[in-house]
Amino acid sequence: MELTLRPIGFVRSPFTEKVQAPRQARVAEGVRGTIEILPEHEHALEDLDGFDRIWVIFWFDRAPKTPVSKILPPRSEKKRGVFATRSPHRPNPIGMSAVRLERVEGCILHIIDIDLLDGTPVLDVKPYIAYADAFPDASMGWLAEDPKKTWEVSFTEEAKAQLEWILERDASVDLRARIEEALALGPAPHPYRRIRKTPEGSVLAVKEWRVRFRVDGRKVVVERIATGYRPKERPEVHRAFVARFG
Numbered sequence: 001m002e003l004t005l006r007p008i009g010f011v012r013s014p015f016t017e018k019v020q021a022p023r024q025a026r027v028a029e030g031v032r033g034t035i036e037i038l039p040e041h042e043h044a045l046e047d048l049d050g051f052d053r054i055w056v057i058f059w060f061d062r063a064p065k066t067p068v069s070k071i072l073p074p075r076s077e078k079k080r081g082v083f084a085t086r087s088p089h090r091p092n093p094i095g096m097s098a099v100r101l102e103r104v105e106g107c108i109l110h111i112i113d114i115d116l117l118d119g120t121p122v123l124d125v126k127p128y129i130a131y132a133d134a135f136p137d138a139s140m141g142w143l144a145e146d147p148k149k150t151w152e153v154s155f156t157e158e159a160k161a162q163l164e165w166i167l168e169r170d171a172s173v174d175l176r177a178r179i180e181e182a183l184a185l186g187p188a189p190h191p192y193r194r195i196r197k198t199p200e201g202s203v204l205a206v207k208e209w210r211v212r213f214r215v216d217g218r219k220v221v222v223e224r225i226a227t228g229y230r231p232k233e234r235p236e237v238h239r240a241f242v243a244r245f246g
Helices: 039-045 141-145 157-169 175-183 236-245
Strands: 009-012 032-037 053-059 094-105 108-112 121-127 152-155 195-198 201-206 209-216 219-227
Touching: 032 039, 032 121, 053 108, 152 157, 152 175, 157 175, 157 219, 157 236, 175 201, 175 209, 175 219, 219 236
Parallel strands: 152 219
Antiparallel strands: 009 032, 009 121, 032 108, 053 094, 053 121, 094 108, 195 201, 201 209, 209 219
């Protein structure tokens, strides 16, 4: 059996690359965006503006085309069945996010706490209804035993200066927040969190940057940031970074 799905609209978001987008809407608190609903569905939006939150059902259009049965989630030490995760690597790459609805303006939904990439096709919109959708006492399965953020992450003065320099020139991703989020879960090599060991030490990859760190007891110390580009491939910002910091 084959099903035919047609988008009802598209997301407009500040996130243009997969590495920029938060993994959950709760992590994207305060981030604003819009959903541009196709004009043919304008009347279907009537009465929606009375809800504080909505479910956005969308298509992971930039997910890998080949689904997998088991994956290693960022908060797990071992592989899990894909249906027990929120991974986009699914047989049908359908996702859902509960976002805040700020207002409805014609065919435009103004939303907050958006964790979706710009251009994401939207398949459906439904109102979030607290008494039907929220079950605070529900078991969280394997996530109840997942590694908590128990590692303390600190930065050397050199790393702080480098992060400030990068943020001034590329505000598209909060590099420091991404580093803290990944390393607070643990410094062990992890393909999903892009942590690996090299002859020079442990490295975390965040976007095009490489974060070198060391472990001191239960602390992770970020020592310095480096470019992830080869010399001949470096864009202007990375060339300037190397000229400034070596």
